[in-house]
Amino acid sequence: MTSSNKEPQKIYLKDYTPPTYRVDDIYLDIKVFNDHATVSSVLNMSREHDGKLVLLGRELELLNISINDKVLTADDYALDDESLTIHNAPDTAKVAIDVKITPQTNTALEGLYQSGTGDELMFVTQCEPEGFRKITFFPDRPDVLTEYTTRVEADKRFPVLLANGNLIEKGDVGDDRHFAVWHDPTKKPSYLFACVVADLAVMSDHYTTIEGREVLLEIYAVPADIDKCHVAMTALKDAMAWDEEHYGRAYDLDRYMIVATGQFNMGAMENKGLNIFNTSCVLSSPKTTTDERSFHVKAVIAHEYFHNWTGNRITCRDWFQLCLKEGFTVFRDQSFSSSHRSPAVQRIDDVGFLKAHQFKEDAGVLAHPVRPDSFVEINNFYTVTVYEKGAEIVRMIATLLGKDKFRQGTDEYFARYDGQAVTIEDFLSAMSVGDGRVLDFLAWYTQAGTPVLTGGFDVAGDSVKLTFSQQTRHVAGFDEPKALPIPIDVAIFHGESGELLAQELLLLTKDSDMFGFDGLDLGGVRPVVSVLRNFSAPVKLEFDYTDEDLVKIVQFENEGFNQWQAVQTLVGRLLFGKSDNVALLTDTLKRIVPTLMHKDPMLTARLFDMPSESELAVAYDKDYNPQAVKATRTALKEQIAHALADHVQVWYDSLPIVPYEDTPDARGVRLLRNVLFNLALTAKLDMTERTERQYTNATCMSEQLGALGAMIEFGLPNADDYTAQFYEEYHDNDLVIDSWFSVQAGADSRDVAFIKALMERADYDWQTPNRVRTTLGGLASKPTQLWTKDGISLYLSAVARLDVINPVLASRSLSALARWYTLSGDDKEMVKAELIALQQKASSKNVLEFLNNMLGDKA
Ligand code: ARG
Ligand code: ZN
Numbered sequence: 015m016t017s018s019n020k021e022p023q024k025i026y027l028k029d030y031t032p033p034t035y036r037v038d039d040i041y042l043d044i045k046v047f048n049d050h051a052t053v054s055s056v057l058n059m060s061r062e063h064d065g066k067l068v069l070l071g072r073e074l075e076l077l078n079i080s081i082n083d084k085v086l087t088a089d090d091y092a093l094d095d096e097s098l099t100i101h102n103a104p105d106t107a108k109v110a111i112d113v114k115i116t117p118q119t120n121t122a123l124e125g126l127y128q129s130g131t132g133d134e135l136m137f138v139t140q141c142e143p144e145g146f147r148k149i150t151f152f153p154d155r156p157d158v159l160t161e162y163t164t165r166v167e168a169d170k171r172f173p174v175l176l177a178n179g180n181l182i183e184k185g186d187v188g189d190d191r192h193f194a195v196w197h198d199p200t201k202k203p204s205y206l207f208a209c210v211v212a213d214l215a216v217m218s219d220h221y222t223t224i225e226g227r228e229v230l231l232e233i234y235a236v237p238a239d240i241d242k243c244h245v246a247m248t249a250l251k252d253a254m255a256w257d258e259e260h261y262g263r264a265y266d267l268d269r270y271m272i273v274a275t276g277q278f279n280m281g282a283m284e285n286k287g288l289n290i291f292n293t294s295c296v297l298s299s300p301k302t303t304t305d306e307r308s309f310h311v312k313a314v315i316a317h318e319y320f321h322n323w324t325g326n327r328i329t330c331r332d333w334f335q336l337c338l339k340e341g342f343t344v345f346r347d348q349s350f351s352s353s354h355r356s357p358a359v360q361r362i363d364d365v366g367f368l369k370a371h372q373f374k375e376d377a378g379v380l381a382h383p384v385r386p387d388s389f390v391e392i393n394n395f396y397t398v399t400v401y402e403k404g405a406e407i408v409r410m411i412a413t414l415l416g417k418d419k420f421r422q423g424t425d426e427y428f429a430r431y432d433g434q435a436v437t438i439e440d441f442l443s444a445m446s447v448g449d450g451r452v453l454d455f456l457a458w459y460t461q462a463g464t465p466v467l468t469g470g471f472d473v474a475g476d477s478v479k480l481t482f483s484q485q486t487r488h489v490a491g492f493d494e495p496k497a498l499p500i501p502i503d504v505a506i507f508h509g510e511s512g513e514l515l516a517q518e519l520l521l522l523t524k525d526s527d528m529f530g531f532d533g534l535d536l537g538g539v540r541p542v543v544s545v546l547r548n549f550s551a552p553v554k555l556e557f558d559y560t561d562e563d564l565v566k567i568v569q570f571e572n573e574g575f576n577q578w579q580a581v582q583t584l585v586g587r588l589l590f591g592k593s594d595n596v597a598l599l600t601d602t603l604k605r606i607v608p609t610l611m612h613k614d615p616m617l618t619a620r621l622f623d624m625p626s627e628s629e630l631a632v633a634y635d636k637d638y639n640p641q642a643v644k645a646t647r648t649a650l651k652e653q654i655a656h657a658l659a660d661h662v663q664v665w666y667d668s669l670p671i672v673p674y675e676d677t678p679d680a681r682g683v684r685l686l687r688n689v690l691f692n693l694a695l696t697a698k699l700d701m702t703e704r705t706e707r708q709y710t711n712a713t714c715m716s717e718q719l720g721a722l723g724a725m726i727e728f729g730l731p732n733a734d735d736y737t738a739q740f741y742e743e744y745h746d747n748d749l750v751i752d753s754w755f756s757v758q759a760g761a762d763s764r765d766v767a768f769i770k771a772l773m774e775r776a777d778y779d780w781q782t783p784n785r786v787r788t789t790l791g792g793l794a795s796k797p798t799q800l801w802t803k804d805g806i807s808l809y810l811s812a813v814a815r816l817d818v819i820n821p822v823l824a825s826r827s828l829s830a831l832a833r834w835y836t837l838s839g840d841d842k843e844m845v846k847a848e849l850i851a852l853q854q855k856a857s858s859k860n861v862l863e864f865l866n867n868m869l870g871d872k873a
Pocket of ligand 1: 140142143279280282283284317318340393396822
């Protein structure tokens with residue numbers, strides 16, 4: 015191990031320089047053989063700026079290189095592990111290069127790699143962010159856009175040969191081999207390149223765009239899974255129509271292909287005209303997929319489709335601008351999802367995710383701005399901050415502008431920058447055409463940390479005076495935080511009748527400010543003030559509500575999100591000892607559930623949410639004691655369950671199992687049934703028979719897995735039998751077996767030794783990220799097990815193993831440990847020693863950057 019490996023090189027946004035050469039077009043010829051592949055490329059390059067001609071390449075065996083048909087010798091260029099520099103390159107250069115690669119041994123799942131084995135063996139690519147350089151030498155950066163023609167050749171045992179764009183030729187080459195040539199007319203950056211060599215079945219459909227273009231839609235999956243592509247296909251057509259209606263954006267090629275692969279580091283990838291998807295984000299059937307997962311499939315299909323405009327046609331100038339495409343696209347997919355179910359529930363889920371994961375990231379040593387200004391390994395910045403907080407910023411802008419001005423801004427953005435690689439400043443400049451205040455949102459992109467918004471109100475006669483102030487912690491290594499523009503949606507209700515007296519979107523732009531509401535008909539009673547409605551800004555709210563105010567918000571609000579938030583705030587007060595009035599909470603639930611459960615069953619289910627143990631950990635910057643947090647949480651959960659015991663079984667029984675339907679209400683009922691079930695078991699009611707009945711009569715995976723999960727979690731008598739039976743039934747379905755692993759690994763009743771045994775099974779495949787995530791995710795969801803000597807050793811031994819085979823997965827797994835230093839005393843020292851031991855043996859820059867940041871000034 016060299017010392018330079020230990021201190022990987024940092025790249026800074028401020029050092030950005032435009033590319034010296036542009037690439038006018040590229041011809042690629044990719045030939046896949048049994049144990050290797052060859053890639054021949056011809057790049058037509060033209061000088062744009064002074065400087066060297068540098069091509070990036072990694073793990074490539076250079077076979078030949080010529081410029082303008084003159085073969086180069088070793089004296090004509092310099093080659094190292096990362097790049098190829100051509101000396102004295104002419105201003106116009108036809109660069110022809112042959113390289114050899116070995117996708118068969120590429121376990122990192124970046125570049126061209128083999129996925130699956132046997133019948134399911136296929137070759138796929140993942141180029142974002144820097145995988146293209148593992149296929150051939152190229153200026154592999156997002157601001158070099160070019161036109162691709164790709165020839166793919168392989169053995170005929172792989173009938174499917176795909177690349178981006180339109181198929182222009184195919185044929186035989188003898189020796190039982192064949193080829194296909196694809197041409198993509200749109201200029202694109204190399205990270206959007208894709209090709210596939212496989213033996214897959216296809217589901218086809220058509221869509222006619224609003225501009226009259228006939229588009230062939232194809233989803234490719236292994237034959238056994240092809241019938242599980244209907245949900246994705248419908249979602250794709252819905253997404254295409256939605257983008258036309260809401261953003262005026264139509265699809266631009268004659269073909270849109272999606273390929274499902276079992277081994278994939280992330281959810282999916284938006285390659286131009288040829289999306290590649292993790293099977294977990296495309297396959298769905300009622301029998302094998304839970305409602306939650308199936309809804310996620312639709313969201314990811316939409317997300318990748320929306321990238322065609324926000325990402326592909328307008329792309330990022332450099333990787334610091336990743337949020338330009340991801341934040342905006344997440345906002346777009348959230349809005350799409352919100353038209354497929356109760357918008358309040360959509361918002362609750364999105365905010366719940368943000369608080370559980372992004373707030374945690376922002377509160378720890380891995381905190382970074384939505385647009386970072388430096389990085390070692392860009393793969394480490396595909397974070398919840400870039401994605402989810404990035405989406406919240408676009409949402410704030412949309413809220414501030416209102417529907418028409420927001421559309422005016424996005425129209426301007428698409429018109430101005432189509433075909434270009436741009437920055438956040440460009441985005442804000444286009445979005446601000448109707449309202450200059452948008453420009454001030456730049457600070458949200460450049461400043462790390464979650465702002466704390468503190469507020470309260472005074473009443474005088476018929477006036478209400480609201481005061482707010484904001485504060486963001488100073489994140490080490492960054493400038494002093496400054497005040498951000500914070501949109502605060504406020505409603506004021508009459509304190510007794512609940513009549514809505516005022517509603518307004520306030521914009522706090524200073525450290526603190528005051529906002530007056532006059533002439534309200536308060537009738538001499540304390541009004542109910544409901545703030546930050548629909549979570550109008552991604553902040554931690556500390557508003558001086560009384561417990562009674564919160565109960566009235568639940569009663570009076572017409573906005574489902576703030577009803578949920580009020581219940582959550584009550585729960586939080588009980589958890590943190592700021593209130594002990596459990597009855598106030600349970601009485602409220604008893605009052606609203608019976609009617610709400612028939613109106614919006616999913617919202618009803620969400621009202622029973624309790625922050626998870628790891629979410630509660632965010633409240634501690636030191637002396638975090640996982641056991642104590644768990645004890646408090648369990649005690650409250652039990653108190654609530656006991657107080658509701660007489661009702662839950664009745665509520666459960668009023669929701670009988672009915673034939674399967676994929677509607678918001680049916681999904682809501684299934685979720686509510688599982689929630690009530692857990693509540694009843696927490697109250698120690700005898701649910702054994704009901705659980706078994708639900709398992710046996712299940713019409714779909716949500717019901718079956720809901721029952722199995724409860725049996726395992728609460729250690730019901732037949733849990734082991736049903737666990738074995740479940741495995742038997744689904745042993746040949748990898749995604750269902752992933753759930754089987756997850757539900758056990760995440761159960762309180764299963765300890766670290768049990769998880770370790772799961773990881774030693776023959777069907778635990780280290781090459782398949784989905785499988786690896788089941789156990790690591792399960793362990794990470796149980797802080798009382800994770801933060802023990804055995805838990806940490808198991809977790810870090812897995813990371814060490816992944817460091818060698820799949821660095822992207824390895825470092826992503828580490829983020830669950832980012833707040834290790836908040837533990838108290840001995841625990842903290844124990845974890846620190848383990849992290850340092852890993853730091854000494856780790857080799858990938860992905861893992862080293864993470865560990866260096868995690869240990870940094872805390873070490
Ligand atoms: N752009 C993809 C998305 O839709 C994410 C791909 C990132 N892949 C990776 N290996 N970092 O969000
Ligand atoms: Zn994306």
